[in-house]
Amino acid sequence: MKKKEIKGLAAFELLGGLDDGMIMESILPEKAPTFSLAPKKRSPFMGFMNSGPGAAVAVTVVAVAVSLSVLAGLVLVGRITGILPPIQELGHDTQAPPTQTRPDIQNGVILPPVAQDPSAESSQLAVLSDGIKVNPKGYCVYISGQQIDADGELVHFDGDGPGAANRLGEIMDEIPSLRTGGNVYTLQLPPGMVARRLRVFAVSQTQPLVFETILDESAETDDAEGLLQHLTELRDGRYIVVLNVFYSSYASENEYKLGEDEYAFSLTVDSFVDPEAPVRIMNGDTTYFLEGYTLEKIYYDAEQKKEIVQKYDGAQGILEEPVGELPTAMVERGDSLFLYLAPFYDLRKVTIFYGDLTRWGEMGYDTPLDDFSTWMEAGDYYFVITAVYLGTGESEILEFPIHIRLVEEPKE
């Protein structure tokens, strides 16, 4: 147990002395317990009890099952969420095919799978997080000019498309993007669709495959919370998630057949928790984290095999203050720069100044900073981030200065 957790346990015990009134006023209405599989064992690669295609459907549902009678699909949940929102709120088409039966997994009983009416609209994968919903019509994994092929290898290519057709799909639309504050990862699959394999790739040339989970007939299940455990442990950064699914459809009245498909989406993870530190810039594997204008540079040191945090003290205020004391984010040519704002912070504009404080110009919310290093000349810049803090009904305009040094030569 870590020291913080031991301290926390003592504090948790101490809070037993709270007043009756405080205890009673904070009791939530009782609800039916959520379904979860009894944990059998933990393993790096999680599998599921799968006695056949039928059982696989309901097993995958697992995670958070309370509202299944409301939801038309199956749900995987990456972190503890409690009750899922009713499907109306998700904006899904809730009309179920006439022949559909929904799986009943209450009390641990797994019934036969949902069969899909072939006349129903083709299945779509909906990815939800923090209220964002995406319905992709097709998929093709693009990472800034690179592509992940069917074997999980990064393939470089020139031009606008990947060339030959590949298993990941022929539709060249950019895959949907998902950004999460680290709260809830929710994948919703349509009826009759079963998650078979989940692969997560980091946007990295060195070791793209971060982890993989395979639904194996012989593997035992872990508890629901562990199902997408790895997703919740992802470091801040950008990832590509590829999900293989099985789906069933009716071949005749009493017969269904299985097919296989793949879906992909990009996932950006940023775990802002500190409302005093709303701005974060990521440059490849290095994160510049502004906390009250004190910059922390977080990077992985391969020699020491651990994350290093370097702190730089910075002066408060906007550019009228001595800018030399502002923390500096080092960016080299070709780096992609990502600017993240914490939840409830709404970006209004980014005002850019040259090193001599001459105004360069402004960028609105829609202008990405990703390729900043490709179109700016080397030198010093000051980005003043103007954001509105929305919070819970509050509204406040804030400005955060960042000093960025763009260099031509690689960092030593």
Place this chain on the structure above:
Amino acid sequence: MEQDYARASTRDGEIIELFWQRDERAIRLTADRYGGLCTHVAMNILGNAADAEECVNDTYLKAWNAIPPSRPSVLSAFLIRITRNLALDRFRAKGRLKRREGLTVMLSELGECIPAPEEGGAEELMGHIKTFLAAAEDTDRKLFVGRYFHAYEVGRMAEALGLSPNAVSLRLHRTREKLRVYLQERGYSV
């Protein structure tokens, strides 16, 4: 609302009276009325139905042994405290920390804002915490107590209170930070 409270108090009073008379119907009525509540408290901490059930059964026994001489003014709070303590003991004894990731996150959060009480100093520290919470906004207090007394998950509280999980996390963070500063100003090292 007041009528409901009065009715509840009367029913609790009747149950407590049965405890005092050593009438075993007290246990059955307690289980009927508060079994679900105690089970939820135990489940929030232990995460395991079998352990939670044992914990709740032990709660009834403890209550039986405690009343009399106790005559709790709010029976439900009295029972919740017993269940909570029993669940904590069981949690420690079985070394379940590693399996309850949600709980470890919660405990880490709490460890960042409340210091370990020094010898004999728990009551004074608790007094400060109560004063702080009493002065806090209603929703912030409910969220804080919900999370760090009842061990509710963020998502569940969000749904019950009609907030987004983000909003709940943000409010909890702010309250923890304010509490940390509050205790530091009173000489505690956090």
